[in-house]
Amino acid sequence: MNTVITRPVLLAALRQIVETLPAVQAAWEGGSAAFSYRDQWSDIDAVLVVDDEAVAAVFAAVEAGLAQLSPMDLAYEVPATQGYQQRFYRLQGCSEFLVVDLVLLKCSDPLLFREVELHGHGQTWLDRAGLLGERHLDPVLDRAQASARLPGLRASFAMFQHIPTKERLRGRAVEGLQFYQRMTLQPLVEALRLLHCPQRRGFGLRYLARDLPPEVCARIEALAFVRDLVDLEAKHSEAQQWFWQCMKALEPEGPGAAA
Structure with missing residues (x-):
């Protein structure tokens, strides 16, 4: 019988992976979770702020950690993004809708996707560097x-x-x-x-x-x-x-x- 990976299981695994990585200074879930619109078709929108030199290493660590939960079914990297790097993952045993949308920001980058009017109230996972205060547009x-x-x-x-x-x-x-x-x-x-x-x-x-x-x-x-x-x-x-x-x-x- 194929293993069925639910959203709570995948979310808990991803948070546990992120929390073990010292190069991750802050992390939160955005997207539908930040607006209380999450439903059965929502993906997981995760945003991590990482040490500038650690972007590749954090991506690799997250991918390795997810592979321990289930083999990777699909992966895609968004090309040529400005100010951040973004990859999408879907594991075997997950619904086609249960995709991890992972965005990595460098600590030196001022773009944090925290303006409430645009990005809602992200659900904080960790904030080692005190970066995640609420922001508003001018x-x-x-x-x-x-x-x-x-x-x-x-x-x-x-x-x-x-x-x-x-x-x-x-x-x-x-x-x-x-x-x-x-x-x-x-x-x-x-x-x-x-x-x-x-x-x-x-x-x-x-x-x-x-x-x-x-x-x-x-x-x-x-x-x-x-x-x-x-x-x-x-x-x-x-x-x-x-x-x-x-x-x-x-x-x-x-x-x-x-x-």
Whole structure:
């Protein structure tokens, strides 16, 4: 009979491995656990702050420790990340959803993923160096950065709406749908985030149900699923109108969020 590894078993094993590594100065679980959204499909998002010279050694130690629990089924390293290194693991005997998402930060790196508005309240495993105090975004700076995004968002949207249109007119359904998703829906969602949750404006299509009002999510969902080229024409038109309503609401004298 195949061994079934549950989330509590894998989580306990990973924590035990991490706690035995002196090069790990701080560790916590983020992701869904940091927002109390964890469910049966959640993975394990682990973040470790390690001595600068120990990144490779810590990855190797974690992998060796996990292999003692069960052989590795899949492993993947994210290439060319900025300021951190990230690997994903799935062990034999684990659900396809029970993946370890492991991020390693160097102690000298100021990027800690601790801002509550973006990353929630991470569940601390250890903090040898006293690094894990609660952090918050600078509200004045964040508002200024959100406002600075508007001219580029407005200009790019206006420039590129002809592309999904011309692919539709050519009868190219796949190309038209792709450009509609990328050049119309994605900037529309960014505009809606700027209205409803500007601090989380960079999350794109992820976590919409958590961040936006239900009626807004329902409308986005309806626009995202396109039946055919006729439906694409209608939804492209509606999405464009909604985007410009958002832009008007985002002007300094605007009336507020357009749902």
